[in-house]
Amino acid sequence: DAGVIQSPRHEVTEMGQEVTLRCKPISGHNSLFWYRQTMMRGLELLIYFNNNVPIDDSGMPEDRFSAKMPNASFSTLKIQPSEPRDSAVYFCASSFFDSNQPQHFGDGTRLSIL
Amino acid sequence: GENVEQHPSTLSVQEGDSAVIKCTYSDSASNYFPWYKQELGKRPQLIIDIRSNVGEKKDQRIAVTLNKTAKHFSLHITETQPEDSAVYFCAATLYGNNRLAFGKGNQVVVIP
Numbered sequence: 308d309a310g311v312i313q314s315p316r317h318e319v320t321e322m323g324q325e326v327t328l329r330c331k332p333i334s335g336h337n338s339l340f341w342y343r344q345t346m347m348r349g350l351e352l353l354i355y356f357n358n359n360v361p362i363d364d365s366g367m368p369e370d371r372f373s374a375k376m377p378n379a380s381f382s383t384l385k386i387q388p389s390e391p392r393d394s395a396v397y398f399c400a401s402s403f404f405d406s407n408q409p410q411h412f413g414d415g416t417r418l419s420i421l
Numbered sequence: 422g423e424n425v426e427q428h429p430s431t432l433s434v435q436e437g438d439s440a441v442i443k444c445t446y447s448d449s450a451s452n453y454f455p456w457y458k459q460e461l462g463k464r465p466q467l468i469i470d471i472r473s474n475v476g477e478k479k480d481q482r483i484a485v486t487l488n489k490t491a492k493h494f495s496l497h498i499t500e501t502q503p504e505d506s507a508v509y510f511c512a513a514t515l516y517g518n519n520r521l522a523f524g525k526g527n528q529v530v531v532i533p
Contacts, residue, residue, distance in 0.1 A: 338519055350465070350510065350523045363520065398464060406519050407453035407472050412464040 309333070311413035313399050319419045325387040328416045331380055332401030340410060341374055341384050342398040350398075356382065357404050389420045423448045425513050427524035435532050440498040442527045444511035447492070451513040454494045455521070456485060459508045468509075469496070501531045 312331040320326060332339050340355040354364040356376045364374070371390070376382040386393055396417050400410040424447040434440045446454075455470035471478045471485045471494065478485050482501075487494040494513075498505055508528050512521040 340520075349525045352520065352523075355520060357519070402519060404519060406514055408519065409455050409467045409470055410521060411467065412457075414464050 311399055311401050311411055313397075313413035313416055315416060316414060317417045317419075319421065320389060321421050322390055323388045324420075325385065326389045326393075326418060326420075328384040328397050328399075328418070330382045330384070330399030330413060332382070332399070333411055334380070335403070336401035336411075337379065337404045338402045338410075339376060339382050340400040340402075341382070342400065342412075344396045344398060344415075353384070391420045394418055394420050423451060423513055423522035425511060425522045425524040427511055427527050429527065430525070431528045431530070433530045433532060434501050436501055436503060438501055440496075440501050440505070440529055440531075442496045442509055442511070442529070443493055444495070444513075444524050445491075445493045446513040446522075448513070449489075449492065451492075453514045454485070454487060455512050456483075456496050457510040457512070459510065459526070461507075465510060498529075501529075503531050503533050505529060506531045 314329045338357050341353040342350050344350045353366045354374045359376045374384045396415045398412050398415045400412045402408045402410040427444050452473040456468050457465035458468045459465045469483050469485050471487050482499050484497045508526045510526045511524045514521050
């Protein structure tokens with residue numbers, strides 16, 4: 308079975324540019340999570356969706372960040388405009404909607420903002 | 422909200438010895454506790470998990486124990502091998518909520 312698929316794997320762009328990260332969850336999973344990982348802050352939950360509906364976006368750092376899940380098999384995380392401090396690895400994870408089900412992570416997008 | 426802490430932050434062990442990582446959590450309603458292994462430059466991978474209705478679970482060289490009264494759970498790796506070197510994250514989720522609270526991670530170094 309295919310796991311969580313993220314694209315791109317790497318992104319290097321100049322500050323001020325719009326960045327769009329993409330995620331395809333595992334088929335059948337109905338919860339999707341976006342995380343950001345840095346050395347300083349560790350693994351932070353940005354936002355998560357249950358059945359395509361955003362449940363908690365309190366981790367989204369500021370209005371420059373937005374996320375959508377137009378259908379059960381696709382989600383995007385957008386940063387506009389991007390800043391150097393947004394440089395991090397962004398992971399998407401998915402799971403079944405149940406409080407005791409594991410989350411499975413994608414390979415992440417390594418984002419560098421110059 | 423849930424708060425998860427891991428100790429120690431870094432652990433070095435000789436190959437063949439055992440490694441133990443302990444996590445504490447704050448919310449007594451937590452009912453699911455996964456452990457993830459993350460190798461350098463790779464994604465976190467689930468290695469073992471435990472639910473609140475059991476006290477121990479084992480899978481080959483790894484085991485997890487849960488003490489609900491004390492609100493802590495531990496990862497045990499026996500007969501460590503160099504490929505066990507990685508960062509290990511514990512996490513906990515609340516009953517009725519599928520959001521995970523992660524610890525900061527433990528760097529485990531297995532010395533050949």
